[in-house]
Amino acid sequence: MEDQHLHLLLRPFLPPTNSFFYVINKIKFTSSDPKIVLRLFSVAFIGILSIWANHEASKGFEIHIENGATISPAGCRFQLLYVSNDKATRLVLTTSKFVETILYPITNTNTNSTSLPKKQVNRVTLRLAGRNPTHSVTVESLKEHDFVLNLSPSLMEEANIDQAMSRAVQQGMARVWLYDNAPNFLINGMVEYISSLAEFGGVSDSGSTVLLENDDNCWEDENARTVAHFLNYCEEHKKGFIQRLNQAMEGRWHDRTVDNALGVPAQHLCTSYMSRKYLLVESLESTSI
Incomplete structure (x- = not known):
């Protein structure tokens, strides 16, 4: 009697049946449904889009780099020293941050916000001009909230190119963020x-x-x-x-x-x-x- 009772305890509570394997197969088939795959792809796409949006938001505005003197020695130097390694983009970001700190100081460190209304800047284009303008940098706005910094190719001939570029871009970004009335x-x-x-x-x-x-x-x-x-x-x-x-x-x-x-x-x-x-x-x- 005890052996029979022990044998019953050792038996599985839910013995495998054909219906059980049918359920497993059913699940496998459902997971391969094209609709599910499409949903997973949509979720992944939204995630990538969110990461990209957060990256853009961290910059605060779009940044575009243009080389208008590509075939000249100055253009080749600009391409090598500032475009190929994304140094031009970083220069715009660091100089912009400095100007914003002065003109729109952060008053709430928890929210990283300022009490002063900031000038709206949607896009900044840093462009090496094809020929030398009257100044090392000029700023123009052909579209509302979009700004173009035109750099003189002569900057690429300076003894200290990095210092000359930093000062020129700093001046340009100051003009971008300053109100001009x-x-x-x-x-x-x-x-x-x-x-x-x-x-x-x-x-x-x-x-x-x-x-x-x-x-x-x-x-x-x-x-x-x-x-x-x-x-x-x-x-x-x-x-x-x-x-x-x-x-x-x-x-x-x-x-x-x-x-x-x-x-x-x-x-x-x-x-x-x-x-x-x-x-x-x-x-x-x-x-x-």
């Missing part, structure tokens, strides 16, 4: 201010001893470095001035735009700035005698 001399001064911070970590003192053409408004000068030096002086005394001025340059320009960004009449700071400048000039002249 302002006089040219102020925009040029803003570009020089940002480029100097990127290249030297601060605004060069070379503009501190240059006498201004207009003592009434220190930012109205054709010398971009001189304007940049005054803008730096304003930022030192009124933190956030550069960001506020850029935001004001989005709207309609008027005579009190700089005053409003400073929070005080610009003439007040201009007076103290000029006093310091003259003292510095006199000090340098006395030491040179």
Whole structure:
């Protein structure tokens, strides 16, 4: 009796039957259904698309690199040094990030967001021009929110190509992110201010001893470095001035735009700035005698 009971315990609860194998075969057949394969392919495609979208979102805008001087020595050098290894794309991203940090500082580190509305930039094209323009870099926008940085081929002839390229692209990206409803001399001064911070970590003192053409408004000068030096002086005394001025340059320009960004009449700071400048000039002249 005990042997019979033990034998029953050792028997499987669900003995294999023909119907069981039929179920297994049924499952195998169903998994090979073309509809299932199509669904799996769709899921994979959506995953790839999501990865690509996240990559594009991390850049914030599309980047295109063009070589308009392909057959020239400069074009060949540009292709070898900046296009073939994707260095041109990285240069656009790093310089853009620097400008954004200055003009649109992050106020919430958890969401990586800024309280200031950013200028909309959808696409940036970095192009080596076929011939030398008047400047090392010029920026044009043939379509709203799309920008083209035209680089001079002469940059490929510089002794330090990387340094010259970095400065040119930095200036170009500064113009991309700056609002431009302002006089040219102020925009040029803003570009020089940002480029100097990127290249030297601060605004060069070379503009501190240059006498201004207009003592009434220190930012109205054709010398971009001189304007940049005054803008730096304003930022030192009124933190956030550069960001506020850029935001004001989005709207309609008027005579009190700089005053409003400073929070005080610009003439007040201009007076103290000029006093310091003259003292510095006199000090340098006395030491040179």
